[in-house]
Amino acid sequence: GAVVSQHPSRVICKSGTSVKIECRSLDFQATTMFWYRQFPKQSLMLMATSNEGSKATYEQGVEKDKFLINHASLTLSTLTVTSAHPEDSSFYICSASVPQDGADTQYFGPGTRLTVL
C-alpha cells in the first residue's frame, strides 16, 4: 500500500518559536494531502486540505497565519506552526489521498508529537 512519512516524529520547542513538520508520500504522487490535529483520547480534527501548487483550504476556526501549509511538490507538504504556544501542543497527523484507490482513500503518516514549553 501507499506509504506516507512524517518528520520529525517528536519535537519539543520553546514558546514563541516556529516548528516545521514535513509530510512525504514515499511511493506515490499525492495531489492532495490533509493535515489533522488530534488531542489526547480524541478523534482527528481536520485542519486543512493541501493541494499541490495551490493555496491550502483551511477549516473553519483554524488560523491560516498560524498554521502555514505549503504543498510545493507532488510528494511533499509542510505544516509550519508559527510562534508556537503551549496550547498548540498536540499530535499532528498528515494524510495523502490516492484517487486511484477509489473515493480518495487516504493513507496516514505516523504523526508528529509537538510539545511547546
Place this chain on the structure above:
Amino acid sequence: AQSVTQPDIHITVSEGASLELRCNYSYGATPYLFWYVQSPGQGLQLLLKYFSGDTLVQGIKGFEAEFKRSQSSFNLRKPSVHWSDAAEYFCAVGSGYTGGFKTIFGAGTRLFVKA
C-alpha cells in the same frame, strides 16, 4: 450535515472472543465508509473500506464490516480477537464537496483485550 457516531467509547473483550464495534453515520447520499485503527502514538492504518457492491467487506488482520443502509450502520467485526488488536478504532465517512473530498471521523472506540 454529515456525521459519524461511535456509541462505545471503550470496549473490553477477552482474547479469543468475538468483537463488534458499532458505527452509525448520517449522510445524504451513498456514503463512502472506512474503518481505521490507531495504535498508541501512531498514525492511522486503513482496515477496510466500502464504496459500493457487496455490503460485506473484508479487510486486513481478519476484520470485516457490513454496510446496512436501512440502519445507517457500518459495524466492524472480528471472529476472534488477539491481544495485538488492542488499539483505537475510528469509523469514517467520506464526504464529497465541490472541488474535493473530505473525511469525517467518529470519536473512536478504544478496544481493550484481556487475557
